Structure formats: C-alpha cells, structure tokens
Amino acid sequence: MIVSADLHIHTTASDGLNSPKEVVLAxxxxxxxxxxxxxxxxFQGALMAQRYVGSLDLLVIIGCEVSSVKGDVLLLCxxxxxxxxxxxxxxxxxxxxxxxxxxxxxxDDQRNSVGEDxxxxxxxxxxxxxGSSAEHANRMAQYAAKVMGLPGIGNSDAHSIDxxxxxxxxxxxxxxTIDDIFDSIKKSKVKIVIKKNS
Ligand SMILES: [Zn+2]
Numbered sequence: 001m002i003v004s005a006d007l008h009i010h011t012t013a014s015d016g017l018n019s020p021k022e023v024v025l026a027x028x029x030x031x032x033x034x035x036x037x038x039x040x041x042x043f044q045g046a047l048m049a050q051r052y053v054g055s056l057d058l059l060v061i062i063g064c065e066v067s068s069v070k071g072d073v074l075l076l077c078x079x080x081x082x083x084x085x086x087x088x089x090x091x092x093x094x095x096x097x098x099x100x101x102x103x104x105x106x107x108d109d110q111r112n113s114v115g116e117d118x119x120x121x122x123x124x125x126x127x128x129x130x131g132s133s134a135e136h137a138n139r140m141a142q143y144a145a146k147v148m149g150l151p152g153i154g155n156s157d158a159h160s161i162d163x164x165x166x167x168x169x170x171x172x173x174x175x176x177t178i179d180d181i182f183d184s185i186k187k188s189k190v191k192i193v194i195k196k197n198s
Contacts, residue, residue, distance in 0.1 A: 002170050010158065074102040088121065
C-alpha cells in the first residue's frame with residue numbers, strides 16, 4: 001500500500017506555532033498517514049504528539065532536528081536516543097538504534113545547513129525538497145542525492161499547521177509500521193508530492 005508521510009514538522013516544543021495536539025489533528029484531517037515531529041534538539045514534541053494520536057489512524061515517528069556541528073540533521077526513530085552533535089557519532093548511535101539520519105535542507109544558505117559537508121557522511125537519505133527552501137537549494141540537494149546514490153525525501157518543514165503537507169512523500173510499504181517505512185525509504189520506494197511552494 002501507499003502511505004502519505006510528512007517527515008519534518010515543528011511544534012511548540014521548539015519554534016513551531018502550534019501544539020503537538022494541533023499538529024496531530026491537522027495532519028489527520030489533511031489525510032496524511034504518517035508524520036515525523038522533528039523539533040529542534042528535543043524529542044518532546046514527538047512524544048507528546050504520539051500520546052495525543054490515540055486511536056486516530058496516524059503514525060507518529062519520534063524525530064528531532066539535531067543542531068549538529070555542521071548544520072541541521074533530521075533524526076527519525078521509534079523512540080528517543082542520545083544525539084551527539086558530531087555527525088559521525090550521531091550516525092553511529094542512530095544506526096545502533098535503527099534510526100534514520102537525513103541532512104535537512106542541506107544547501108539552504110539562509111539556515112544552518114551542512115552544505116558541501118554532505119559529501120563526507122553516510123546518510124540514509126537526503127532531504128531533497130524542503131517546503132521552506134528556495135528552489136535552487138532544493139535542486140542542489142537533488143544533485144547531491146544523485147551523485148551519492150542516496151534516496152531523496154521531501155517535507156514541509158512546517159512551523160504552523162497551514163504548512164503541514166505542502167510537501168510530503170508517498171511511500172510504498174507492506175504494513176503501516178515504522179520499520180516498514182524506514183526500510184522503504186532506504187530502498188527509495190518514495191515519490192515526493194509537492195502541493196505548492198512556500
Ligand atoms: Zn526544521
């Protein structure tokens with residue numbers, strides 16, 4: 001089956017404008033099947049969202065956006081882990097815990113981004129389309145993913161509920177589980193959907 005996933009969303013646990021509860025309800029009503037809450041350097045937003053989701057048919061991935069020494073990095077997990085700021089260490093810890101490590105908006109020069117250092121690390125995927133980044137920055141990320149032979153994903157990077165799902169991924173999975181979703185991302189079974197530019 002195909003599931004719709006926006007894997008980069010902020011809440012009031014960091015600099016987002018809406019609470020985890022509001023984000024869960026908005027994502028559900030917009031028809032998404034999966035969201036990752038990725039607040040800056042905290043899993044709290046994701047944990048609260050997972051609590052609020054209750055019996056709604058929506059899977060919450062426990063994420064955060066780590067302020068690494070080189071720039072912002074998305075960490076997607078099924079439960080919180082330690083988040084070292086050095087990227088090689090972060091990748092090691094993440095992989096020991098079956099998490100995914102994905103550079104966020106890697107070539108966005110308006111934000112804290114890894115830039116050319118992207119070529120030095122073993123990522124699981126690259127955020128090749130970020131709903132808040134300029135088109136040229138997204139194109140550079142797409143080029144990097146191609147050169148590195150890595151899967152690309154696209155996300156809204158929503159800081160308010162109106163932006164949730166402006167960019168998302170249709171992912172082919174067997175079951176709606178975090179394991180299946182991570183597996184399909186690594187195998188590039190992802191089609192990015194862009195509803196509108198920011
Ligand atoms: Zn972000």
